[in-house]
Ligand SMILES: [Zn+2]
C-alpha cells in the first residue's frame with residue numbers, strides 16, 4: 001500500500017487530491033476538497049485544514065456587499081449623544097479618531113484608525129473587488145496577491161472588540177451624564193452579523209484555487225511525513241507547497257517562503273519579555289484622569305473593575321478583569337511554557353500544547369477592549385474644566401503591551417513543538433507517546449472529509 005489512509009468520514013481518497021502541509025505541525029496531507037458543511041482537521045494536531053462551506057462565491061459576494069454598506073453606515077452616523085450642563089455632544093467613529101488626534105493623543109487615534117476603520121474597510125472593499133473578479137470568471141495572478149494582503153488587514157481589524165469597548169464606555173458615561181445610543185451602534189451590530197456570515201461563507205482555499213495559478217509543488221513528495229522532511233515547505237499565507245530549496249517568493253501569492261518562522265523562539269522571547277515588563281506600568285499607573293463636575297480623580301485598570309462591581313455591573317467588571325488583567329497573564333504563562341518545552345525538546349502531549357497555542361492566538365485581541373473604552377470616553381467627554389477624561393501613561397503602556405503580546409503569539413512557530421516529536425526514534429511522526437499507549441485521544445475528523453498522511457519513503 002502506497003499510503004496510510006486515515007479515513008475521517010469513511011470516504012475514499014483520490015490520489016490526485018491536493019497536497020497540504022498543516023500550518024501548525026507541518027504534517028503533509030493529501031486531501032480532496034472538503035465536502036459541504038464538514039471540517040477537515042489535521043490528523044496529528046487537530047488544526048483546521050479546510051472547511052466545506054455551503055455558500056457559493058455569489059452568496060459570499062452578496063454578504064460582503066451587505067457588510068460593506070452597514071460598515072459605511074456605522075461610520076457615517078454618531079455612536080452616541082451626550083448631554084451635560086445643557087451642552088450636547090455627539091461623535092461618529094471617524095469623529096472620535098479626529099478628536100483624539102486634535103487633542104494630542106496620536107497613538108490612541110492611530111490605534112482606532114488602524115484596527116476599527118482601515119483594517120475592516122480595506123478588507124471589505126478588497127474582498128468585494130476580488131469576489132467580483134472571481135464571480136465573472138476572471139482568473140488573474142494579482143487576485144491571489146491581493147487576497148494575501150486582504151487577509152493581513154482582516155487579522156488587524158477588531159470591530160467586534162470595539163463594540164464591547166463601546167458598551168463599556170457607554171455604561172461608564174451613563175453613570176456621569178445623560179447618554180443616548182446613536183444610529184451607528186445599530187449599524188455596527190448589523191455589520192458584525194453580516195461580516196461574521198460573510199467570512200464564514202468563504203473558504204480561503206476556494207479563492208486561492210480560483211485565482212488560477214496551478215499547484216506548483218512537485219506532484220509527489222518522497223521521503224518524509226512532514227513537509228520539511230519531504231524536502232518541501234508550505235507558503236505561510238496561501239499554503240501552496242513548494243520545494244524547500246526555493247528562495248523566490250510563493251509562486252501563487254508572493255509571500256516570502258520559510259520552512260519555519262525565522263528566529264521564532266528569540267523573537268517571541270524578546271516580545272514576551274517586553275510585554276511582561278509593560279504589564280507592570282499598565283496595571284500600576286493610572287490609565288485615565290477624570291474630571292467630573294469639577295472634581296478630579298485618576299483610574300487604573302483595576303479601579304475600573306471595582307467601579308463596575310460597586311455600581312452592580314458585574315458582567316462588565318468580569319469582562320474587564322478577564323480581558324485586561326487575566327488574559328495577558330495567561331498568554332505570558334502559556335507562551336513561556338511552550339518556549340521552554342521547545343528549548344528542552346519536551347515530548348509531553350504535543351496535541352495539548354498545540355491546543356494551548358491556538359487558545360492564546362484566539363483570545364489575545366480581546367484585551368484591547370479597555371483601550372477602546374478609554375478612546376471613546378476621551379473623545380466624547382470634553383466639556384471644558386467641568387467634565388473631561390484624559391488618557392494617562394498607563395493607557396499607553398497597556399496598549400503597547402497588548403500589541404506586543406499579539407505579535408509575540410504571531411512570531412511563535414507552533415511547528416517547533418512537533419519537531420522534537422519527529423526526531424524520536426521508533427515513533428511515527430503521526431503519533432505521540434500517549435496515543436501509542438492508547439490513553440491519548442485518537443485523531444478525529446469531526447465528520448470531515450478524508451485526508452491522507454504521506455509515509456516516509458513512499459510517494
Ligand atoms: Zn497539524
Ligand SMILES: [Zn+2]
Nearest residue numbers: 235238250253
Ligand atoms: Zn502563497
